[in-house]
Amino acid sequence: MTTEKLSTSQEFERQLAALQRVAGVFGAMRKGQDIYDQITHQVVDLLNVEKCAVLLYDPDQQALVGQAPAVGVPTQDIRGYVIPLAEGSPARQFWEVGDSFLVKDIDADPVVQALGLADFAHKVGVKSTMLVGMRLEGQLIGVIQPSNRRDGLPFDETDARLLTIYASQAAVAIENQRLYQAITAERDRLARVLATVQELSTPVVPVLEGILILPLIGFIDTDRAQRIMEGLLNGIVQYRAQVVILDVTGVPVVDTGVADHLVRAARAAGLLGAQPILVGIRPEVAQTIVGLGVHLHEIATRGDLRDGLEYALAVLHRKIVTAEGQHVGR
Amino acid sequence: MEIYRIPILQIEDFLVASIQTPLHDAAAVQFKDDLLERIYSTKARGFVLDLTAIDVVDSFMARIVADVAEMAGLMGAHVVVTGLQPAVAISLVELGVEMAGVTTALDLDRGIRILRELVAPEREQADG
Numbered sequence: 114m115t116t117e118k119l120s121t122s123q124e125f126e127r128q129l130a131a132l133q134r135v136a137g138v139f140g141a142m143r144k145g146q147d148i149y150d151q152i153t154h155q156v157v158d159l160l161n162v163e164k165c166a167v168l169l170y171d172p173d174q175q176a177l178v179g180q181a182p183a184v185g186v187p188t189q190d191i192r193g194y195v196i197p198l199a200e201g202s203p204a205r206q207f208w209e210v211g212d213s214f215l216v217k218d219i220d221a222d223p224v225v226q227a228l229g230l231a232d233f234a235h236k237v238g239v240k241s242t243m244l245v246g247m248r249l250e251g252q253l254i255g256v257i258q259p260s261n262r263r264d265g266l267p268f269d270e271t272d273a274r275l276l277t278i279y280a281s282q283a284a285v286a287i288e289n290q291r292l293y294q295a296i297t298a299e300r301d302r303l304a305r306v307l308a309t310v311q312e313l314s315t316p317v318v319p320v321l322e323g324i325l326i327l328p329l330i331g332f333i334d335t336d337r338a339q340r341i342m343e344g345l346l347n348g349i350v351q352y353r354a355q356v357v358i359l360d361v362t363g364v365p366v367v368d369t370g371v372a373d374h375l376v377r378a379a380r381a382a383g384l385l386g387a388q389p390i391l392v393g394i395r396p397e398v399a400q401t402i403v404g405l406g407v408h409l410h411e412i413a414t415r416g417d418l419r420d421g422l423e424y425a426l427a428v429l430h431r432k433i434v435t436a437e438g439q440h441v442g443r
Numbered sequence: 444m445e446i447y448r449i450p451i452l453q454i455e456d457f458l459v460a461s462i463q464t465p466l467h468d469a470a471a472v473q474f475k476d477d478l479l480e481r482i483y484s485t486k487a488r489g490f491v492l493d494l495t496a497i498d499v500v501d502s503f504m505a506r507i508v509a510d511v512a513e514m515a516g517l518m519g520a521h522v523v524v525t526g527l528q529p530a531v532a533i534s535l536v537e538l539g540v541e542m543a544g545v546t547t548a549l550d551l552d553r554g555i556r557i558l559r560e561l562v563a564p565e566r567e568q569a570d571g
Contacts, residue, residue, distance in 0.1 A: 342533060343529065343533070346529030346532055346533065347529055349529075349549065350529060350549065353549055353550075353553075354549075355549075355553075377536045377537070380536045381529075381532040381533055381535070381536045382532075383547065384527050384531075384532040384535060384536070384542075384547050385527055385529065385532055385547065385549055386525070386547045386548035386549040386553055386554075386557075387549070
């Protein structure tokens, strides 16, 4: 009686300590290190077993698929470890009802035999094993499978309970990892898109000798205004431009800041001996500019790109004529 | 110590000076004196100040350039500043130092063309 009490008490303490470890290990999860590596090693310590693997449910295959790395199972073997869960599979019941599935003896278990997994178990040296489901919002996302207790005994209900608690945490950790990877990938993709947009955001188009066009599209902030100015000035030097047409048709908002940037760009262009022309000021933009009291008097303005180009040609004492010598224009 | 003097060259009726190092007090004063003396003696109609070799223009130098332009203008010579680097243009605009009243051109070639355009109508008037 006393011995029994003692062993019950010891068992209780052991479980409590294990639960504390479960709580602790997730706090110690390290980012970057492989999550399956961490989970399997933690389970090996927690249950004192020889082997452990994580399998995730793959909706396309309708099967649980082994994830690398695992403890005690070579990577090339674990990748080929698949438990079908499709309709009619003997493992289907596990998917629908239970949270844990104990296999005391591989050779005697009818489900293992029916799935034809006994050979695989022998190959990797599994004698007794247990599968515990990881559920997220009621959905089974995978299982944790420890094998071969170090004391040689089969897995019992206590092991199953302990691992069930662990598995619920592991499910969250795996989901977090998956979300983290998804967010990281999305962030990298956006960074690439942004880099492309920045490259495309400052085009300088030499249309005719001595005339440059800057078609500005999208919002202009300080960074972009700086790049626009640099692109404009370098373009003036490169193409020996005498007139630069700033086309703001595609700029949705012109506030004091943007107007200021435009005036600066125009002045800097003037210092390099190029005359700036501002075209494409839409009605609402014109209203904003006047409403804000911004003065753009020092820059020549024209209604649209076509008028701007005609004006630029006039500045250069040139005009476009037909082959017969007739003037082309409005 | 001898003051560095900037060479002033003549092309047609125009004078050309290229500044290679940042101008400071004594050199700037010497340059102003030399230039105005040359304009007086040669009856030059225009002057090109080339800043191609200058990477940094501070507010002091910008004022010297504007002063020289104004003085030369008073003596009947047009002044064109050429060869401002893009970075120099940006910093002048950012500083708000814009050399008001100074004509600018991309390079020496353009500067001379502008001077010819400016001077041509005056000559016609004089001839007519």
